[in-house]
Amino acid sequence: xxxxxxxxxxxxxxxxxxxxxxxxxxxxxxxxxxxxxxxxxxxxxxxxxxxxxxxxxxxxxxxxxxxxxxxxxxxxxxxxxxxxxxxxxxxxxxxxxxxxxxxxxxxxxxxxxxxxxxxxxxxxxxxxxxxxxxxxxxxxxxxxxxxxxxxxxxxxxxxxxxxxxxxxxxxxxxxxxxxxxxxxxxxxxxxxxxxxxxxxxxxxxxxxxxxxxxxxxxxxxxxxxxxxxxxxxxxxxxxxxxxxxxxxxxxxxxxxxxxxxxxxxxxxxxxxxxxxxx
Numbered sequence: 001x002x003x004x005x006x007x008x009x010x011x012x013x014x015x016x017x018x019x020x021x022x023x024x025x026x027x028x029x030x031x032x033x034x035x036x037x038x039x040x041x042x043x044x045x046x047x048x049x050x051x052x053x054x055x056x057x058x059x060x061x062x063x064x065x066x067x068x069x070x071x072x073x074x075x076x077x078x079x080x081x082x083x084x085x086x087x088x089x090x091x092x093x094x095x096x097x098x099x100x101x102x103x104x105x106x107x108x109x110x111x112x113x114x115x116x117x118x119x120x121x122x123x124x125x126x127x128x129x130x131x132x133x134x135x136x137x138x139x140x141x142x143x144x145x146x147x148x149x150x151x152x153x154x155x156x157x158x159x160x161x162x163x164x165x166x167x168x169x170x171x172x173x174x175x176x177x178x179x180x181x182x183x184x185x186x187x188x189x190x191x192x193x194x195x196x197x198x199x200x201x202x203x204x205x206x207x208x209x210x211x212x213x214x215x216x217x218x219x220x221x222x223x224x225x226x227x228x229x230x231x232x233x234x235x236x237x238x239x240x241x242x243x244x245x246x247x248x249x250x251x252x253x254x255x256x257x258x259x260x261x262x263x264x265x266x267x268x269x270x271x272x273x274x275x276x277x278x
Contacts, residue, residue, distance in 0.1 A: 032071035032243050037235075038062065038094045039087075041080040041149075042174055044199025045264040046097050049077045056199075057260040058096050061251060069247045080149035080174065093236055094244065096229035101153050108230035109241070111248040113257045115275040116227040118152045120217040121197055122189040123182055123210060132220045133159045136189075137166070145170040145178050145187035155221040156191070175200035179207040191219075193227075194273045195265055216272050224275070228252065252277055 040059065042049040048056040054075045062073040073094070078086065086092040088107060099118075100110050120130060130136050133155060136144070144163050148171045151157065163169035170187055172178050179201045181187040190197070194216055201207045231244050251257065258276035265274070 031069075032240050033237065034240070035072040035074040036093045036240070036244055037091070038073050038075045038096065039078040039083050039092050040075055040096070041078055041083045042176075042200070043097060044175060044193070044196035045202070046195070046199065048199070052077055057257070057264055060260060061256060062096075064256070065247050065251060069243075071243055071247055080147065084149050084151075087230065087232065090232055090234040093232050093240075094229055095232075097227050098230045099152055100226045100228070101151050103151065104230050107234070108232055109245065110226070111229045111231065111245060111252065112226035112277060113228035113248070113252040114226070114261065115224055115277060116193050116195075117218065117224045117273050118156075118191055118193045118222060119273060120189055120191050120219055121182075121194060122215045122217075124213045124215050130217050130219070133222070136219065137162055140166065140168070142188040143168050143170060143186070145172055145181050145190050147172055147175055147178060147190075147192065150192060152191070152222060153225070159191075159221075176204060176207070179204075179210055183207045183210055191222075194269050195261070198265065198269050211269075 040047045040049070040054050043056075046057045047054055047059060054077050059075055062075060066072050083092070083095070087095040087104075095104070095108060097113075098104060098110075099116065100112065104110070120136065130139065136142070137159070146160055146169065160169060170181065172181065175192065175196050178187070178190045178192075179197060182190065183206070194214065197214070198211045201211060229248055231241055231248075233241075236244065255276065255278075258274075261270060261274055
C-alpha cells in the first residue's frame, strides 16, 4: 500500500514538473504582435552605418534574436541627435546601445548588457595627468570636443555645460569627426568609450593611426556604469514590451554581447572600457 502510494506521488510530481516546464518554456519565448522599430546611429563598431545599411555588434545581436524569437527588429539608420528625439517622443521602440542615465530612466526601461566606462581621450603628450572633471575644468588651455547627443549622466552633462561657458567646448556629429579634430590639433581631448573612437576610425586611413597613440584617463566623477538597451515605456503594448525585455535579458545572460565585443575589438581597447556583466 505504502509503495503504491509513493509511486502515485512520484507520478503526480513528475506530471507537475513536466507541466511547469512547458509553462516556463512558453513564457520564456518572446512573441511580438508587430515589428519592433529600432532606429540606430553610428557608434564605433557597436553600430556601423553604411548608407541605409546597419551592421556591427548590436545589429548582429538583434538579427540573431529575430531568428530565434517571434520578434522582428526593424533597424534603420538615423543621425544621433534625431535618434534621441525619436525615443523621447515615443517614435522609437528601442534605444540601443545606450548608457544608463536618469533622463532616459524617466521614459524607458533599461536592460543592462555590458559594463562600460567612458574615458578622457587625447593623443599621447607630456601634459600632466588629469584624473577628475575638476582638474580638466582647471586647464583653460585644453579644448574638448564631444559628440552631440552622447550622454554619460549628470556629471558629464554638467561638465559639458561648464566647458561651453568657458568657450572650450566643440560639438561634432560623430566620433569620426572628433578623431579628425584631434588628429589636426583643433581639439585637445574628447570624452567617450574608447571602443567608440577605435571603431569609428578603422575605415579611415587619415585617422586610423590615432588608436595606437591614444592616452586614456579615467575621471573620478564618471565611474564604471552599464550599457545596454532602453525599451520605450509608451510606444509598445505591455505584452510586446515584456516580450522584447525577455529576449534582451536572455541575450545579456547568455554572454553573446561580450563575445561580440571580443570579436570586434582588441583586448587592449576592451580592458580599459568594457567588462562582461558576470
